Amino acid sequence: MARRRGVIAQLQRAHAQQVRAAEQAQRAYYRQQQALRRAAEQAAKAAQRASAHDERERKRLYLEARAAEVAADNADLQARLEELDGLLSATLAIDDHIDLERLKEPFRFPPFDPGPHGVPEPPPDWRRFEPAAPTGLGKMFGQSKYQQQLAAAQSQFQLAQSQHAAREADRQRRVAGMYAQYEQARQAKQAELAAQHAEIDRWAAGLRAGSPEDVVEYFGLVLSNSVYPDDFPQNFRIAYVPESRQIVVEYELPALGVVPAVLDHRYVKTRDEVTSKARTAKEIKERYTSVVTQVTLRTLHELFEADRGGLVETVAYNGVVDTTDPRTGQSIRPCLVTVRATREQFEALNLGKVDPAACLQYLSATVSKRPEELAPVRPVLEFDMVDKRFVDEVDVLADLDERPNLLRLTPTEFESLIQNLFTKMGLDTKQTRPSRDGGVDCVAFDERPIFGGKVVIQAKRYRNTVDVSAVRDLFGTVQNEGASKGILVTTSGYGPASYEFASGKPLELLDGSNLLHLLAEHAGIKARIDPNDLD
Incomplete structure (x- = not known):
């Protein structure tokens, strides 16, 4: 019995050990499972944190990218405004003169x-x-x-x-x-270059001699070399009147759209969109007027500075816009600014310090009051009134030498010609008398209401430049006659002093090229003015 109890006790101890071992194994398993669950939970939380971080980083980068886009757009706007504000100053550091010798291509040919x-x-x-x-x-x-x-x-x-x-x-x-x-x-290359050099030499000789064709070509190259923003049209027409050493320019101005309509861009994070604030109509008008005035002064500066041979004493400039009339859909070319400036006037200016609008006012220019609405002004000289011989786009007419030479007319014939011309132009010529200098004086009436009135017309059949005293005499006659306007027509030209005196007065000076145009346009007379054909 005692031995049995010992065996049972032994079995009980063994069982108890097994139970304790099982419990320990179970507890170890539970601890392991808990550790695995904790690790899984920690891993899940870490993944969530990483995902949230990645999302925040993605959003941060996206917001930075949108903000950078807006900043770049605003920087472009600012750069555009600075470009428009510096149209005049951009040309002042540049020598606009063109040395024709430097246009000659040097001979470069590889060795055999x-x-x-x-x-x-x-x-x-x-x-x-x-x-x-x-x-x-x-x-x-x-x-x-x-x-x-x-x-x-x-x-x-x-x-x-x-x-x-x-x-x-x-x-x-x-x-x-x-x-x-x-x-x-x-x-062949040598011959090509020799021909090019000979053509440049011919051009230079013609330029020194004041050949209208060569002068127009030279100053056309000067204006073509002027670097403007890409969206500026930079189209122009040039004519040269040798009798008065006058350059006539019709320059195409950019349209209103060159001024940015947007003031700035902003990024709204909450809506994830870019909004734009419009520039005020007042600022757009002011900036566009600034563009018009700067381009005008810049063109005058480039023409005068490029002239080293004393070819140009006066520049007549018309700034036009080539656009469409929104009311009719028809193409129009309103003139927004017009000025006639002499070299003496212009060389006295310090363009680096002037206010462009005030400077043009000083030069007696006429600038549109509403350029943004394309309100036109009357040109100081219509470009198409320049004789076609002196225009860059028209060749010399084949029958030029067969036309009547105005300098060979008798005083009576010249008087009849002038009377006929202004009658054809709608004036009622009431009185004419020959003048002692071979010209003719007319007192005529423009019968149009409001704009009409008494007109004094004096014509000078001269070969040399008309002196400023003739312009002063005309102004005196206009005042004595109580006339509303005086017109002086000559077969030659005028000097800068004449244009300066006439500026701001009810006087109109028409030179030989203008007279030829008016005769062809209104009287159907194709004439010429040739001082060399008087024998």
Whole structure:
């Protein structure tokens, strides 16, 4: 019995140990599972944190990108405004004169290079053909065989020499042909450059002589060299009147759209959108007026500065816009600014410090009151009134020399011509009398209401420039006659003093080119003015 109890106790102890082991294993398993769950939870939380971080980073980068886009757009707007504000100053540091000699293309031609054909092929080397001399017993018993080998080698060597000579002759023929082509191309290039240099010399000579065609071409190149923003049209027409040393320019101005309509851009994060604030109509008008006035002064500056030969005493400038009338849909070219400036007036200006609008006012320019609405002004000189001989777009008419020369008319014929012209233009000529200087004076009436009135017309059949005293006399006559306007017409031209005196007064000065245009336009008379045809 006691032994049984011992066995049972032993079994109980073993069972208890098993139970304790199982409990320990179970607890270890639970601890392991808990550790795995904690690790999984930590990993999940870390993943969530990483995902949230990535999302925040993505959003941050997106917001930065949108903000950068808006900042770049605003920077572009600011750069555009600075570009528009600096239209005049941009040209002041540039010498607009063009040295025609520098237009001559220098002669550059590569040296003759025949390539691989220029390297002669080395002649055959006898050592490659020569048989080995016999040695030992061969000297005694192999001479016959050696002699045969030597003869064969010499024969092969001679053949190789002959073939080499043929190839060398062919190579030299090829090189000679290549050189002939090279020399032909070189001479052609020299002839081309010689022709270009001769044309530039001819141009320079014509420019020094004041040839209208060459003067127009030169100043056209000057204006073409002026660098403006890409969306500026930079189209123009130029004419030159040699009698008065006057350049007439019709320059195409940019439209209102060159001024940005947007003041600035802003990014609204909450709506994820870019909004724009409009520039005020007042600021757009002011900035557009600034563009118009700066382009005008810039063009005058470039023309006067480019003239080193004293070709230009006066510039008549009309700034026009080529656009469409929104009311009719028709193409229109309203003139927004017009001015006639003399060299003496312009060279007294310090353009780096002027206010463009005030400067043009000082020069007695007329600027549109509402340029943004394309409200036109009357040009100081209609470009199409310039004689077609002096316009860059029109060739000299073939029958020019067959036209009547106004300088050969008698005083009576000239008087009849002037009377006929202004009658055709709608004026009622009431009184005419010959003047002592070979011209004619007319007192006429413009019967239009409001704009009409008494008009004094004086015509001077001159070969030389009309003196300013004639302009003063006309103004005195206008005042004495109580006339509303005075018109002075000449077959020659006017100096800067005449234009300065007439500025701001009810006087209109028409030179020889204008007279020819008016005769053709209104009287159907195609005439010419040729001082060299008076014999």
